[in-house]
Amino acid sequence: MQNTIRILEEIQKLDIEIHSIEVEEKNYLTKIEEAGAELKRLEEFRAKVASELSELNALLSNAQERIRQGVEKIQKTEKRISEIKNTKELNALNKEINAANKAKKLAEEETERIASKLNDKKTLLDEKDSLQTLKDSEQVQLAKDLEEKKGLWVSRITGKRRLKEETASRIPPDIYKKYENIRAKRAGIGLALVKNEACQACNIHIPPQVYILLKKGVDELMTCPHCHRILYVENNAKQPV
Numbered sequence: 125m126q127n128t129i130r131i132l133e134e135i136q137k138l139d140i141e142i143h144s145i146e147v148e149e150k151n152y153l154t155k156i157e158e159a160g161a162e163l164k165r166l167e168e169f170r171a172k173v174a175s176e177l178s179e180l181n182a183l184l185s186n187a188q189e190r191i192r193q194g195v196e197k198i199q200k201t202e203k204r205i206s207e208i209k210n211t212k213e214l215n216a217l218n219k220e221i222n223a224a225n226k227a228k229k230l231a232e233e234e235t236e237r238i239a240s241k242l243n244d245k246k247t248l249l250d251e252k253d254s255l256q257t258l259k260d261s262e263q264v265q266l267a268k269d270l271e272e273k274k275g276l277w278v279s280r281i282t283g284k285r286r287l288k289e290e291t292a293s294r295i296p297p298d299i300y301k302k303y304e305n306i307r308a309k310r311a312g313i314g315l316a317l318v319k320n321e322a323c324q325a326c327n328i329h330i331p332p333q334v335y336i337l338l339k340k341g342v343d344e345l346m347t348c349p350h351c352h353r354i355l356y357v358e359n360n361a362k363q364p365v
């Protein structure tokens with residue numbers, strides 16, 4: 125039984141290694157997914173800023189057109205001064221010029237405000253563009269790394285599974301099956317070390333008689349009364365004398 129237990133230890137070690145590779149793979153895929161989602165959010169934000177920028181440009185053109193019209197109107201009105209016949213007409217003309225000047229001034233102020241906003245948006249867009257370029261290249265690198273890692277993960281897992289099969293063939297199939305059943309039900313751990321009379325997997329004390337039998341190395345499989353994992357004690361040969 126001692127020999128079987130040592131082989132189960134080897135199998136458990138391989139199972140833990142396989143699991144850690146699977147976790148590494150899963151974490152890496154999550155990282156890629158998160159980077160992809162971040163890039164998508166960034167692209168959406170960038171598109172929003174670009175659309176705001178185009179709206180501001182339209183507003184700017186509109187305000188500039190109003191300035192042009194204002195200038196035209198003032199020039200046309202001023203040309204009519206020579207045709208003035210009386211004060212009433214002069215007043216009316218002045219009123220027209222004043223109104224055109226006011227409209228022009230308003231349009232100029234608006235132009236300034238829009239130009240300032242445009243500037244801010246352009247700066248923001250530039251920032252987002254640089255960030256997007258960076259994130260794009262990061263994404264490309266992650267995908268490239270993934271391809272390399274995938275190959276490595278597959279070969280490492282395949283190698284360990286093959287070794288596990290070979291190792292498992294050295295113990296009775298019913299014991300191996302029992303180990304696998306427990307492992308499936310107990311968070312991937314089928315074998316538990318007993319130290320200081322306690323199961324190290326569930327941290328609960330085991331009955332003293334079970335501990336004595338384990339230390340003696342009886343020819344039967346002992347399981348933890350609490351977590352049902354197969355129990356073992358450290359190999360005496362490995363311990364210092």
Ligand SMILES: [Zn+2]
Pocket residue numbers: 316323324325326327328348349350351352353
């Ligand atoms: Zn236990």
